Amino acid sequence: MRKCLLLLLLVTITLYGHTENGYDLWLRYPRIPAGPYNNQVQQLTASFYLPVTSPTLQAARDEVQIGSRGLTGKMAKPASKPHAHVPLLIAVYSPEMEKLTGIPPADTTGLGEEGYLIYSNSAGTRLRITARTDKGVLYGTFHFLRLLQTRQSLENLRIHSQPRLRLRLLNHWDNLDRTVERGYAGFSIWNWHTLPSLIDQRYIDYARACASVGINGSVLTNVNANATILTPAYLLKVKALADVFRPFGIKVYLTARFSAPIESGGLKTADPLHEEVRQWWKNKAKEIYALIPDFGGFLVKANSEGQPGPQDYQRTHADGANMLGEALAPHGGIVIWRAFVYAAENPVDRHMQAYNDFVPLDGKFLPNVMVQVKNGAIDFMPREPFHPLFGAMPKTPLMMEFQLTQEYLGQSTHLVYLAPLFKETLESDTWAKGKGSIVAKVIDGSLHSHSLNGMAAVANTGNDINWCGHPFAQANWYALGRLAWDHSLTSEQIADEWLRMTFSNEKKFINPVKKIMLESRDILVDYMNPLGLHHIMGTGHHYGPAPWVNDQRRPEWNPVYYHRADSNGLGFNRTATGSKALAQYSPEVRALWEDPADCDEKYLLWFHHIPWQQQLSSGRNLWDELVYRYYTGTARVKTIQETWNTVRPWVDRERHEQVRQLLNIQYEEAVWWRNACLLYFSGFSGRPIPGNFEQPDKTLDYYKSLRFPYAPGN
Numbered sequence: 001m002r003k004c005l006l007l008l009l010l011v012t013i014t015l016y017g018h019t020e021n022g023y024d025l026w027l028r029y030p031r032i033p034a035g036p037y038n039n040q041v042q043q044l045t046a047s048f049y050l051p052v053t054s055p056t057l058q059a060a061r062d063e064v065q066i067g068s069r070g071l072t073g074k075m076a077k078p079a080s081k082p083h084a085h086v087p088l089l090i091a092v093y094s095p096e097m098e099k100l101t102g103i104p105p106a107d108t109t110g111l112g113e114e115g116y117l118i119y120s121n122s123a124g125t126r127l128r129i130t131a132r133t134d135k136g137v138l139y140g141t142f143h144f145l146r147l148l149q150t151r152q153s154l155e156n157l158r159i160h161s162q163p164r165l166r167l168r169l170l171n172h173w174d175n176l177d178r179t180v181e182r183g184y185a186g187f188s189i190w191n192w193h194t195l196p197s198l199i200d201q202r203y204i205d206y207a208r209a210c211a212s213v214g215i216n217g218s219v220l221t222n223v224n225a226n227a228t229i230l231t232p233a234y235l236l237k238v239k240a241l242a243d244v245f246r247p248f249g250i251k252v253y254l255t256a257r258f259s260a261p262i263e264s265g266g267l268k269t270a271d272p273l274h275e276e277v278r279q280w281w282k283n284k285a286k287e288i289y290a291l292i293p294d295f296g297g298f299l300v301k302a303n304s305e306g307q308p309g310p311q312d313y314q315r316t317h318a319d320g321a322n323m324l325g326e327a328l329a330p331h332g333g334i335v336i337w338r339a340f341v342y343a344a345e346n347p348v349d350r351h352m353q354a355y356n357d358f359v360p361l362d363g364k365f366l367p368n369v370m371v372q373v374k375n376g377a378i379d380f381m382p383r384e385p386f387h388p389l390f391g392a393m394p395k396t397p398l399m400m401e402f403q404l405t406q407e408y409l410g411q412s413t414h415l416v417y418l419a420p421l422f423k424e425t426l427e428s429d430t431w432a433k434g435k436g437s438i439v440a441k442v443i444d445g446s447l448h449s450h451s452l453n454g455m456a457a458v459a460n461t462g463n464d465i466n467w468c469g470h471p472f473a474q475a476n477w478y479a480l481g482r483l484a485w486d487h488s489l490t491s492e493q494i495a496d497e498w499l500r501m502t503f504s505n506e507k508k509f510i511n512p513v514k515k516i517m518l519e520s521r522d523i524l525v526d527y528m529n530p531l532g533l534h535h536i537m538g539t540g541h542h543y544g545p546a547p548w549v550n551d552q553r554r555p556e557w558n559p560v561y562y563h564r565a566d567s568n569g570l571g572f573n574r575t576a577t578g579s580k581a582l583a584q585y586s587p588e589v590r591a592l593w594e595d596p597a598d599c600d601e602k603y604l605l606w607f608h609h610i611p612w613q614q615q616l617s618s619g620r621n622l623w624d625e626l627v628y629r630y631y632t633g634t635a636r637v638k639t640i641q642e643t644w645n646t647v648r649p650w651v652d653r654e655r656h657e658q659v660r661q662l663l664n665i666q667y668e669e670a671v672w673w674r675n676a677c678l679l680y681f682s683g684f685s686g687r688p689i690p691g692n693f694e695q696p697d698k699t700l701d702y703y704k705s706l707r708f709p710y711a712p713g714n
């Protein structure tokens with residue numbers, strides 16, 4: 001019996017490959033199949049010189065050993081000296097070491113604090129990783145291991161790499177009770193209850209994963225902040241995490257609740273111009289830095305969606321930010337002040353409110369204050385034009401805020417690769433200083449000469465075994481880090497790397513699956529929010545379609561506010577004859593989108609109210625085009641399913657099966673979006689879904705009746 005079971009197990013393993021659960025992310029280091037590349041890597045990693053003089057170098061050394069053991073089956077042996085027979089040298093740069101290696105010398109100027117060099121000889125039998133700092137050495141080590149994992153040539157390498165952005169952050173919307181706002185992958189990975197005494201291995205693996213893609217900061221707590229995190233007991237917990245992350249080059253940041261001086265300080269006010277309040281923050285900063293000398297700073301959401309802020313005291317966002325900036329400045333900390341603000345009392349198009357609040361403050365912030373701007377002016381929609389603030393605050397360092405957690409993009413059940421969305425924003429031209437003033441140059445500081453610069457994204461991690469819920473959601477975490485390091489990388493390059501490391505180097509796997517990834521975001525847009533539709537999802541949990549909702553307290557919480565469907569047509573007129581939001585963009589940008597006749601159709605209903613019978617570029621009228629998009633998007637999910645079934649031989653059983661089942665959900669949900677939206681809009685267009693399309697098998701009332709009281713992340 002036992003023998004039978006063993007045999008069965010063996011057969012299963014050979015048939016399907018060994019089982020994986022996704023915990024190892026892109027740091028799996030699977031064995032390189034026997035052959036010349038394996039031989040070369042074995043030779044190269046037989047022994048290595050990496051002098052350990054700091055925890056960061058220890059981390060680099062550990063990673064070389066973990067990597068070599070996995071990739072070759074033999075763990076690299078550390079050498080005590082950089083002898084001529086040691087093939088791999090990894091260390092902070094010194095001329096002596098360079099001479100010893102026999103590899104051509106390298107130019108270390110311009111490497112900065114985090115950059116590195118990877119040089120090798122022409123045979124690829126000797127390789128040297130150098131940097132100016134320990135951190136640079138660690139990043140170089142991860143890059144080297146990536147080369148091995150993705151089977152790159154090791155001959156004649158001349159790699160110079162340094163990050164284009166200084167701050168590369170994850171924003172965790174994690175609450176102290178371990179729920180995660182808009183989290184779809186379980187509970188928070190921070191176990192506040194057992195911290196600081198218990199250091200979960202997950203904290204270390206999180207730091208390894210972040211460092212491997214260059215992420216160098218982690219905002220631990222939700223922007224809808226809780227002042228408890230600033231109390232002494234919790235700061236000790238924060239310190240414990242900071243101590244774990246430090247060797248990996250990661251600083252911790254916290255969200256600061258603006259009313260903390262009242263809630264946890266017992267003061268009567270949080271007025272930023274009140275001396276006692278200012279002193280309270282100064283003392284708090286001192287207390288934090290005594291525990292965490294390299295504390296990154298505060299991220300603040302103020303006067304938005306019910307959060308307290310300086311406007312409660314008739315002060316400006318600059319008054320609030322500068323008060324915190326002043327408290328952190330002596331310690332080298334920064335303030336990241338969010339521009340995601342809109343107010344219920346304000347009847348102006350929500351699209352315009354942040355711009356109206358912040359543009360007058362340009363030039364009024366202290367040098368250690370950054371303003372963090374979401375990629376678009378509404379809220380992480382499947383597709384948004386770039387936020388007009390990127391073209392309008394030259395005197396302020398603007399930090400990009402993307403969202404990895406797929407709040408509006410299928411949450412954790414849809415396969416959506418977000419690099420194309422990020423790139424679309426980064427490559428948008430603001431025209432702030434003439435042609436070529438792309439968003440990437442605004443945020444990397446090169447356009448307006450800001451040395452403080454960065455990119456952040458709302459994290460998609462949780463305590464699910466694979467961290468992100470959907471195996472493919474890991475790619476978005478990966479892509480964020482890679483793009484923050486180098487925004488000139490293409491979505492395709494990043495997908496290629498990630499697939500090779502996360503799944504397989506087999507071409508028959510990579511090519512079709514990469515195609516799926518690259519198309520996935522456009523497919524989702526078509527079955528959820530085609531032609532510039534936006535914010536038509538379910539109330540509160542944001543799960544599923546609900547374009548009919550019109551009973552919310554605040555006008556801009558209602559989908560009808562955004563789609564403006566009527567018997568005449570569909571879409572939000574934001575031109576000069578409508579809300580005038582377009583006026584917030586440069587004239588050249590405005591010219592691109594102003595005229596409905598030649599406005600890029602992906603933003604058509606974002607900026608225009610279009611008559612149902614109007615003919616679009618396809619030759620179809622608006623109604624027929626809408627139907628076509630919803631049906632094509634849905635049909636393309638079917639194609640993804642079919643492709644996924646064909647790559648079964650190259651994927652371990654557990655992850656293949658998980659993705660297969662998730663794709664079934666994605667298809668069902670695409671049909672749901674399509675049917676619910678088209679049935680609803682058909683009531684305005686007065687036209688049916690043409691008979692050649694498969695007709696919805698449920699009524700609009702059925703879709704309206706659906707309730708999800710326990711949808712996650714809410």
Ligand code: BDP
Binds near residue numbers: 182223305340407
């Ligand atoms: C919205 C989320 C909400 C966040 C808010 C924010 O629905 O949970 O608190 O953004 O960014 O997308 O502050």
